[in-house]
Amino acid sequence: MRNGFNENELEMEEGLDNVYTSAPPPGVILEEATQEEMDKAASLEVRHIAFMRLQDMNIQFDGSSYKELLKDFQDFEQESSDFWRGVAARLSVPYEWPIHIDYALGIIYMGEHDFGMEDEDLD
Numbered sequence: 001m002r003n004g005f006n007e008n009e010l011e012m013e014e015g016l017d018n019v020y021t022s023a024p025p026p027g028v029i030l031e032e033a034t035q036e037e038m039d040k041a042a043s044l045e046v047r048h049i050a051f052m053r054l055q056d057m058n059i060q061f062d063g064s065s066y067k068e069l070l071k072d073f074q075d076f077e078q079e080s081s082d083f084w085r086g087v088a089a090r091l092s093v094p095y096e097w098p099i100h101i102d103y104a105l106g107i108i109y110m111g112e113h114d115f116g117m118e119d120e121d122l123d
Contacts, residue, residue: 041103098113
């Protein structure tokens with residue numbers, strides 16, 4: 001048990017019809033990251049930030065530059081998706097869960113979400 005979350009609850013139940021019902025609360029540590037995962041996640045984050053800053057610059061591109069940049073974006077998205085799918089599969093958690101890697105501490109933890117909080121908001 002970590003952070004009050006029973007890791008056995010992550011196991012898929014027969015007949016589970018909603019991947020969000022078994023999601024742990026934000027901040028729960030799910031697992032330790034490998035060095036390779038930490039390095040890859042940090043590298044993807046740097047590329048993501050660079051793309052975001054480029055987008056914020058509102059630069060106009062000609063057709064060929066746009067096609068090159070679009071290819072870079074597509075390659076980044078594919079690489080990112082492949083990486084996070086692999087991490088989710090290793091942890092046996094749904095890909096849709098917002099998992100994050102802390103590059104300094106080497107932990108994989110549950111990110112912010114509001115799954116299953118609709119009932120709490122009504123109180």
